[in-house]
Amino acid sequence: MKTDYDVIIVGARIAGATLAYELGRAGYEVLLVDKGHFPSDVLSTHNLFNNSLAMLREMGVLDRLLALGTPTYKRAYVQLEDAIIEGIFPEVNGESECLCIRRTHLDRILFEHACSLEQVHALQHFRVTGLLRENEVVSGVEGVQSGGEAVQYTAKLVVGADGRHSTIRSLAGSKCLTSMPTDFASYVGYFKGFCQEHEPCSEFYKLGEFIAIVFPTSDHLHVVGLMFPLANTALTSRMKANAEKGFREAIQSGFGETSFALRLQEAEAAGPIRGLQGYDNDWHEAMGKGWALIGDALSFKDPAIGQGMHDAMYSARLLKEVVGRHGLENFQWEKMAAHYESELMNKFQPLFGLACEMTRNVPYTPEQIMVNRLIAAHPQATSAFLGMYNHANEPGELGRVIGVLSHSIIQEEI
Numbered sequence: 001m002k003t004d005y006d007v008i009i010v011g012a013r014i015a016g017a018t019l020a021y022e023l024g025r026a027g028y029e030v031l032l033v034d035k036g037h038f039p040s041d042v043l044s045t046h047n048l049f050n051n052s053l054a055m056l057r058e059m060g061v062l063d064r065l066l067a068l069g070t071p072t073y074k075r076a077y078v079q080l081e082d083a084i085i086e087g088i089f090p091e092v093n094g095e096s097e098c099l100c101i102r103r104t105h106l107d108r109i110l111f112e113h114a115c116s117l118e119q120v121h122a123l124q125h126f127r128v129t130g131l132l133r134e135n136e137v138v139s140g141v142e143g144v145q146s147g148g149e150a151v152q153y154t155a156k157l158v159v160g161a162d163g164r165h166s167t168i169r170s171l172a173g174s175k176c177l178t179s180m181p182t183d184f185a186s187y188v189g190y191f192k193g194f195c196q197e198h199e200p201c202s203e204f205y206k207l208g209e210f211i212a213i214v215f216p217t218s219d220h221l222h223v224v225g226l227m228f229p230l231a232n233t234a235l236t237s238r239m240k241a242n243a244e245k246g247f248r249e250a251i252q253s254g255f256g257e258t259s260f261a262l263r264l265q266e267a268e269a270a271g272p273i274r275g276l277q278g279y280d281n282d283w284h285e286a287m288g289k290g291w292a293l294i295g296d297a298l299s300f301k302d303p304a305i306g307q308g309m310h311d312a313m314y315s316a317r318l319l320k321e322v323v324g325r326h327g328l329e330n331f332q333w334e335k336m337a338a339h340y341e342s343e344l345m346n347k348f349q350p351l352f353g354l355a356c357e358m359t360r361n362v363p364y365t366p367e368q369i370m371v372n373r374l375i376a377a378h379p380q381a382t383s384a385f386l387g388m389y390n391h392a393n394e395p396g397e398l399g400r401v402i403g404v405l406s407h408s409i410i411q412e413e414i
Contacts, residue, residue, distance in 0.1 A: 015295030138290030
């Protein structure tokens with residue numbers, strides 16, 4: 001096996017596999033490595049809105065994913081206290097359907113899709129232990145293969161696509177630019193026999209201090225997410241003692257007056273309940289001399305906002321464009337990093353800010369309650385609200401629509 005490449009990508013799940021495919025298709029020699037193996041699962045809400053499906057179709061992999069039989073959906077049911085918002089996600093780039101496919105399927109297929117290119121070489125069970133440097137520029141990686149053999153590989157660029165606890169980020173010395181601790185614990189479980197009341201849809205509930213999310217997913221299952229405040233130490237203890245029992249008790253306590261709680265009672269857990277008790281919404285320096293970050297290694301956001309999968313693919317594609325524009329010879333690292341950072345900020349900062357707002361356990365103000373009711377009552381506001389999540393429109397569009405509606409209501413009252 002050769003030891004010198006154009007790009008080494010550490011982490012071969014959605015972000016890394018997407019970048020490997022895009023770079024390989026552009027003619028770059030890529031080494032794609034991962035400490036794990038495929039297929040394998042990872043803790044994730046793994047939802048893809050229709051804007052992400054458009055990217056998968058452009059990559060030529062969507063039909064293979066859909067052939068697995070995971071149900072698609074296009075409707076959302078959102079309950080924010082007493083405001084019930086129902087609607088269809090706006091179409092994006094000709095795509096109307098959304099997909100919540102399990103990572104065991106998604107990551108394997110994306111990995112295989114990338115590796116089908118002659119320019120992409122892959123290593124599973126490879127653990128990075130250090131970075132190589134030449135004149136203060138990262139020039140490769142050193143690590144340990146599955147048999148325990150220590151090896152080195154060199155490249156013009158090393159990319160960390162290795163998640164929110166990124167080894168590459170740490171070894172490269174990437175600075176944390178923003179960090180907002182969440183007030184919530186977050187747990188996820190798969191359930192069989194969970195029935196949705198009409199067509200498949202996403203469900204989101206925020207009642208009091210509890211948040212819950214539901215998506216139809218692969219293998220005839222639904223994935224259910226539960227978030228509750230870390231300050232609820234009694235529930236935290238119950239979750240540690242018996243996660244499924246605590247999970248069910250919390251949903252019954254927080255959502256007992258909804259059909260969601262009743263439907264979950266009738267469903268059977270398919271595997272263990274897993275979760276995180278505390279995590280940061282963070283944003284790190286994205287590029288330095290010889291290295292770059294994509295996906296959760298770059299920025300991790302509250303799972304409730306549902307942007308992780310999209311941002312993994314988008315940041316990968318953006319980095320490929322930056323590499324293509326600046327080239328892999330005679331790097332002007334500062335200029336290249338400024339370009340990459342600027343594009344990331346323009347695309348991700350609005351929803352990163354929204355995630356930081358959602359991650360605080362703060363009751364809705366009277367003004368926000370009125371806004372939520374207004375969104376629920378007017379289809380154009382509902383469309384703008386849902387369009388924030390699939391990037392059909394900028395978050396500012398919802399504010400504009402709310403302003404127009406509020407002005408119209410005031411004029412009618414006069």
